[in-house]
Amino acid sequence: MMRRPKLDDWQIVKREKIVEDKFLDLYKYQTINPNGNRGYFWVVKRSSDFAVVIPKLESGETLLVGQFRPAVERVVWEFPMGSVQGKPSLEMAKTELREETGYLAKRWLKLGQIYPASGLLNQQAHIFLAQDLSFVGDDPEPDEFLSIKKVSFAKLNKMIDEGEIVDGISIAAYYLFKTKHHD
Numbered sequence: 001m002m003r004r005p006k007l008d009d010w011q012i013v014k015r016e017k018i019v020e021d022k023f024l025d026l027y028k029y030q031t032i033n034p035n036g037n038r039g040y041f042w043v044v045k046r047s048s049d050f051a052v053v054i055p056k057l058e059s060g061e062t063l064l065v066g067q068f069r070p071a072v073e074r075v076v077w078e079f080p081m082g083s084v085q086g087k088p089s090l091e092m093a094k095t096e097l098r099e100e101t102g103y104l105a106k107r108w109l110k111l112g113q114i115y116p117a118s119g120l121l122n123q124q125a126h127i128f129l130a131q132d133l134s135f136v137g138d139d140p141e142p143d144e145f146l147s148i149k150k151v152s153f154a155k156l157n158k159m160i161d162e163g164e165i166v167d168g169i170s171i172a173a174y175y176l177f178k179t180k181h182h183d
Contacts, residue, residue: 009034015043023047046123050083051093052173054111055103055130062156063101064165066147077149077159078167079174081125089113089126097130101148102138105130111176116169127173129181 011032019026027043055063062079069076082096090108097103109129116125140146151159156174159165 006034013038042120044121044123046083046121048083048085049089049092049113049124049126050081051089051096052079052081052125052127052169053093053097053130054079054128054173054177055097055101055105055133057133057150059150061150061152063103064149064151064156064170065100066149067145072166075147076167077165078170081169090128093126093128093130098136099139099141100144100146102135103130103133104136106132106134109181111173111180114169114172114176116172125169125173127176129177 012029013032014030016028016030017025018028024047025045027045029041029043031039031041033039057063064077065080066075066077068074080096080100082092082100084092084095087095090110093108094105097105107130109131111127111129113124113126115121116123138146138148156165160171160174165171
């Protein structure tokens with residue numbers, strides 16, 4: 001009887017750094033799969049994880065951020081998110097909520113973390129629920145051009161169903177919110 005290869009019988013034979021940048025490094029990995037075949041994978045290593053925030057307003061609405069995303073060449077609606085070099089995930093979440101929406105939160109709940117693109121990216125998204133919000137004024141970074149939209153969670157469902165929200169990280173974050181938050 002032939003031995004069935006195990007999923008973790010992969011070998012990384014060589015890691016070649018192709019691009020080095022202050023935000024990311026791009027590698028070409030040479031691998032040997034469980035059947036003994038050689039192959040190549042491209043791997044992006046980010047210098048920092050990032051935080052995703054689901055703001056929950058007293059009205060039962062949430063906040064979405066619209067911004068142009070060059071990779072997909074369109075405006076994308078998503079939850080506030082971003083990375084702040086050298087800060088722990090909760091501090092990143094607080095910074096991004098304030099910068100992008102102008103809100104501060106008194107209560108925070110970590111809903112989980114995910115690898116948004118584990119096939120090529122080492123970066124994790126840390127997902128938080130922000131509650132007891134107060135508006136203090138937004139403070140976007142100089143190169144951020146954002147639009148903020150208040151929507152009900154029912155409308156958010158519809159936006160996802162109709163393809164108006166296509167950001168996979170926001171959809172995964174909303175799934176964690178729906179399965180872990182019960183109030």
